[in-house]
Each structure stands twice: as structure tokens, then as C-alpha cells.
Amino acid sequence: MSNVRVGLLLLLALPGALPAQRAAAWRDSVLRLGREVRSLQDSLIRGDSTVHEVAHRGDLVLGATLDQQGRAMAAFEYFAAARTRWFGTASPSPDGFRIALRVTWRRGFSGRWWDAQPGLLILSGRPDSGSSERAVRTAGRDDPGRSLVDAFGEMMHSHAEPSIQKWLRRPPPLYLPDAERRELAMYAVVTGTGSAQRGCVTGSIADCAYALGLRDPVGAEPGSPYDPVVRADLLLIALEAGGADAWLRLNQPTGGNIEAALASASGLGIDSLIVRWRQGVLALQPKTAPLDSRQVLVLLGWSVMLLLATLGVSRWA
Amino acid sequence: MGIVGRRAMFALLVFAAGWVTLTRNSDGGRDVSEDARDLRMARLTEELYHARFRWTALAARDTVLAWLSATSLPAKAPTVLLNGFPAGARAPNVDELIPTLWGRVGAPHPATRAGLMIYDGAGYREQGRYWFYSGSLLTERAGLRYCIGIAAGEIRPNGTVAVGQELLETVLAPCLIEAAFGPPGAGVGAWLDATRFSAARSAQWLLRPKEFVDGSGHGPWDGWFGGYSGVSMMRRRSSLRQFLGSFDGLLPAPPYHYGSTGVRCLAGNATACGKAVLGAGEMLEDVTDLPRDLTLRAGRANRPSPDLATVRPIADWFLSDVIREFGRERFGAFWRSDEPFERGFEQAFGVGLGEWATGWAARQWAASWEVKRSGPSVLPGIIIPPSWPILLLGWSGLMLLGAGWAATRRQTT
Numbered sequence: 001m002s003n004v005r006v007g008l009l010l011l012l013a014l015p016g017a018l019p020a021q022r023a024a025a026w027r028d029s030v031l032r033l034g035r036e037v038r039s040l041q042d043s044l045i046r047g048d049s050t051v052h053e054v055a056h057r058g059d060l061v062l063g064a065t066l067d068q069q070g071r072a073m074a075a076f077e078y079f080a081a082a083r084t085r086w087f088g089t090a091s092p093s094p095d096g097f098r099i100a101l102r103v104t105w106r107r108g109f110s111g112r113w114w115d116a117q118p119g120l121l122i123l124s125g126r127p128d129s130g131s132s133e134r135a136v137r138t139a140g141r142d143d144p145g146r147s148l149v150d151a152f153g154e155m156m157h158s159h160a161e162p163s164i165q166k167w168l169r170r171p172p173p174l175y176l177p178d179a180e181r182r183e184l185a186m187y188a189v190v191t192g193t194g195s196a197q198r199g200c201v202t203g204s205i206a207d208c209a210y211a212l213g214l215r216d217p218v219g220a221e222p223g224s225p226y227d228p229v230v231r232a233d234l235l236l237i238a239l240e241a242g243g244a245d246a247w248l249r250l251n252q253p254t255g256g257n258i259e260a261a262l263a264s265a266s267g268l269g270i271d272s273l274i275v276r277w278r279q280g281v282l283a284l285q286p287k288t289a290p291l292d293s294r295q296v297l298v299l300l301g302w303s304v305m306l307l308l309a310t311l312g313v314s315r316w317a
Numbered sequence: 318m319g320i321v322g323r324r325a326m327f328a329l330l331v332f333a334a335g336w337v338t339l340t341r342n343s344d345g346g347r348d349v350s351e352d353a354r355d356l357r358m359a360r361l362t363e364e365l366y367h368a369r370f371r372w373t374a375l376a377a378r379d380t381v382l383a384w385l386s387a388t389s390l391p392a393k394a395p396t397v398l399l400n401g402f403p404a405g406a407r408a409p410n411v412d413e414l415i416p417t418l419w420g421r422v423g424a425p426h427p428a429t430r431a432g433l434m435i436y437d438g439a440g441y442r443e444q445g446r447y448w449f450y451s452g453s454l455l456t457e458r459a460g461l462r463y464c465i466g467i468a469a470g471e472i473r474p475n476g477t478v479a480v481g482q483e484l485l486e487t488v489l490a491p492c493l494i495e496a497a498f499g500p501p502g503a504g505v506g507a508w509l510d511a512t513r514f515s516a517a518r519s520a521q522w523l524l525r526p527k528e529f530v531d532g533s534g535h536g537p538w539d540g541w542f543g544g545y546s547g548v549s550m551m552r553r554r555s556s557l558r559q560f561l562g563s564f565d566g567l568l569p570a571p572p573y574h575y576g577s578t579g580v581r582c583l584a585g586n587a588t589a590c591g592k593a594v595l596g597a598g599e600m601l602e603d604v605t606d607l608p609r610d611l612t613l614r615a616g617r618a619n620r621p622s623p624d625l626a627t628v629r630p631i632a633d634w635f636l637s638d639v640i641r642e643f644g645r646e647r648f649g650a651f652w653r654s655d656e657p658f659e660r661g662f663e664q665a666f667g668v669g670l671g672e673w674a675t676g677w678a679a680r681q682w683a684a685s686w687e688v689k690r691s692g693p694s695v696l697p698g699i700i701i702p703p704s705w706p707i708l709l710l711g712w713s714g715l716m717l718l719g720a721g722w723a724a725t726r727r728q729t730t
Contacts, residue, residue: 022375023375023379026372027372027376029372030365030368030369030372030441033365034365036361037361037362040354040357040361041358066354070354309716309719309720309723310328312720312724
């Protein structure tokens, strides 16, 4: 057999051995993609508990396990912005702090689901020495940033001036979005039934101060003060107005005088602060009625039908 | 129970009715959301499939073209090439099938040549997955029309090459039609090119009588669900509505996976049926990186995202059914016609394309497994889920019964 025929037979016998540039390029793609798929599958199934540094800025360092790195940056940015907004560069302890957030969830692909290894986010405030303030939280995957901020807020509350802690009663609800927190405060204010609470709504600063737990009551029967979420709302308004060092000024010793602490934090007179807060809260009242005309008609219609049915239960002479 | 008690009971019943109907299930349950790595896995898997399909298709094509350059195929029967297998390997079912099929064709058209290449899929396997190209290559050389079926096989321990019987019939189907009727005319040729021969993948016209309904229970088109049909209606419903909603899947909903053209065709619209045939290649229009001499099926070479208006690919056996319906002689006239597809169809068969396709689609639909669930009548338009009348009539009936029973009582106080 001639060499040419042997060569032709060999060419025909071997798959993929023909000089086909495009086929070869796709073959290389298949091999490369196959390696990537295998590697990623192994990683997804095994889970990965190694924490890698994701970001650092100023005194903040964030580390995360591999499965959390996708959302870790967003959480870091959220935390950094919230911390600056409420607390400036303050830290709960001179030794720094560390918050470990375990993220639990289920994952799957190709129709299979399993409980994944909990992911981990570790946020450190330097120097994060051995005696730094620590917190461990468990959260779902929805918004790790908020969980970090809430944990930090708890730390800061626990290290605040005792008079501030006592006045606040519990840590400010930093896990709530602003709008939700303000709506809670608005609802508490406008639906308050005590004498002082009603007086605050109608414009009495003294009544507002009492209802906010800042002063003694004016009248004989002032009713109860507002819920602590309203006090937290006032505090956060004061911190926001006061800027970067507001928290530090808030915690300067004032002999237990909360009004002085708030005024110092906000940079405003206490009455001005209360007025600003009150105006902001009352401005959030809904402008539209909860029922529109169609809903009212439906309600009336059903009510009439039920009434007629009820009347028909008995015979009437 | 006193009158007050009865009224209280009645009010409680009304409240319970409203609560059971309207209360929404909590969305609780597991926290499932996609991680970036899950999305990346889905994307990589998609790319891997895409790359492997093209690798096997192009490598097979190159092999066939080199084979055609080196070999002169005889006119009478297809030549078989076993590529990548040990010397002396045989494919017994190929040896039986080809004489059977070509025997029924009769004398092949002198301007056509046929062949079959079976390649060893083991060389292209990745992670135990088999995503190979199978189809036909149709090309012209020296005034002759060549049709080569391409299929993947595997070597068995006994040295024979195994390849699926149905796969063989599919990849040889275009070759059988060309062997029987010659190269297609301009009209049919343009349609075949647009559909990448996807409607010419059945050889049942050689094997089955006219009355046989092909397709093994599949409908007239490939069903494709677009994003519009992916909305879950089961979330955020009350437990009662969720229970009743489970019956909504049984309602006589139009088969929207056939697209609006298919639904209107099944409802008897002949114009839509004509469009369903003529536009059957729409979902392959985006495949531009595979040579046009390779036959393809939508969904194998690409991942289309059809919407409701997209014309779905017509059944693989459409042309085979036309042959069985009208006979070889008239089909041959249609096949070789240079008239546009629709006009050529009417001239050859004496019936409009849309008109005939309406009956064909109705027969396919009636014989499909889907019709057992949805019913033969296709009702396009707005349809109320069956849970709505049940709820409305059910609660109204209960209220009437309660009021009627109460009305028969005599007030004694």
C-alpha cells in the first residue's frame, strides 16, 4: 500500500485529527470549560471555610469565606457608610472590635438542593487585639450589611454613657431601614393617647420633651412616655445633625443630663432639636385615605348583604 | 342556642370564609437564593454544551468532507464509514437498516449520492456526558447532490458498533427524500435551508401506511416555554386558593408553549397554520456560526428565548406526513418545483397549505398525550381559572343554604 493511501486511512481513522482550525478551537474550549466546571463543582459541594480578606478601609477589615465574597463588598460598603453616619470613627473599645457573622442558607444547581456549609463574614475594627469587643451573629443571606450594623450598634450602646443607655433602654434599631424606623416613630407619635403625647402632636415642646423621657411632666396627668423606638429616632436625628464626632460628644460626661448630651451631639439647642425631630415625624403622616371609593362601595355592599341575610334569620310580624 | 348565638355563629362563618379565602401563606421556608457561583456554574455549563456541540459538528463535518474528497460514492446505496473505531468493526443494525430503507426507495435519483458516517463518541466525551452532534451534511460537488448522515456510536466489548436505530433513521431521512425525489427545487429548497431540514427527519413515509399518526404522542410543534409562562401563580395565595389552584393546571388552557401561531392554528385559523409551516425556521435564525450544509434542530445548536409570537419549529415528521398524505408522485412535483413553497404546495396538491396544515395539526393534537390533559378544543383568549367559579359559587351556595335554613326557623322571642 502506498504511503499516500496509508496516510489517508490514518487520517480517516482518527477522530478530530483532521486539520480543522475551528473544530480544534472549540475542542480547546471544551477542555478548558470542562476543567472550570469540575473545579467549580468541587468547590460548591465541599464548601470552603477559609476566610480571605475581602476589603479594608481605615481601621476596618472585612474577611469572608469564598461563598460570601460575592456579597461581602456590598455589606462592607453598607457598614462603612452606616458607621460613619451614626458613629463617625468611634469604636466600642480602644482595643477595637470584631463581628463574626455566620450566614446560613441552602444552595443548589441542576435541581439539587442541600444545606450548605455556613458562610462566614468577619468584620474587624483595628487594632482588634485579644481584648477587643466581640460579637457573633447568625443571619440569613438577605442583607448581611444590616446584620453587621446592628451588631455594631449593640456594641456601641453597651459602651455608651450609662445615662444614655438608661434613657435609650435598648440599642437603637439600626437593622431597620430609615424609612421603616421613621414610620414606626410616626405611628407611635400620632396615635399616642396620653395627655403629653397629644400635646406633643399639637405643638407643645415641653410635652414632647416629657414624652421623650427628657424632662419631668408639666401637667398632673401627663400619661405615659413614647415607646423607646421614638427615643432612638430622636437620638439618630441628633447624631445625623451633629456630623462625624456626634457620638463622641454625646458620650461626654454631663452628669446624667440627657438634654445637654443630645444638644452637644447635635450641635443644636435641645428645643431646636425637638422641633426639628417633631416636624420630620409629623411630615411622614400619610396624605391619602386608606380606602378609595371603590373599596368603600364594596364594603358597604357586603355589609348590606350581610345585614339583609341576618334580618332574614328571624320571622317578623 | 339563642337568636344572638345563631347570629354570632353566622357572622363567624362569614369571617372564616373571608379569612380562609384571602389569608396569604407566609413566604417562609428555606432561604434560597442564587450565589454568584451558582450563576457561574449555570453559565459555564451552558458554554460547555455550546462548545461541545460545535466541536463535534465541525470535526464530523471536516471528516466527511475529507472523505468525500478521497472517495467516490456509488449511486445505488449509501456507503458507510465507521470513523475512529478499530479496523474490522461492524455496526449490525446499520447493515440491516440501509438495505431495508433504500430497498423501499427504489432506484435512487441519479443526481444524488448518499452516505453514513458513524464516529466514535468516546473521543468527545467529557465528564461522562454525551452531547454530540447528529444530523446530516448536504452539499454539492461536481453536479451531484451529496447527503451524508452523521451519528455518534460506541464500541461494544464484542467489537460491534452500537448506534441507535431511531437516530439512524433520523440522520438518513433527508438522504432518503433526496434519493427518492432528487435535489429540491428553489421553493422547497429555500424553506429547507431556513428550517435546516428540521422538518425532514422522519423516514416513516417509507414504512407506515397513510393512516398512521407519527410523532409518538408529540404535538405538531416543538413546545417552547418563554419567560411569559414562567410566572408562578402559586406564591402568596391562601391555603384554600392554593389547594384549588392545583386544579388550575387541569383547566383547558391553550398550549401556549406552541406560541400564538400554534394556538391560533389549533383553534382552526388556516392563515396561522400556513404561517406555522412557513416560519418554522424562525428559532434557528440566530445560528450563524455553523455551516449551512449541516442540518440542525432548534435547542440543540442554540438556546433560544422565544416569546409568545415566535413561530415554533414544526414537527420532525412534517414532510414525511405530506408524502404519506399525497403520495410520491404529487410530492415529487411539489419537491422539484421552483415556485415559492406555499404556491408550489397548492399547485401540486390542489389544497392550500394553511387549509391542509389545519387538519394535519388537529390530527396531531388529537393524538398527542397533551390532549388527554387539556381536551381537544383549544380556546384561545381570556380564561378564568376554575378555582374562581368554584370559590364564588361555593361560598354563595353555602350562604344561600345558611340563609334558607335560617329562614325556615320561626322566631320565638
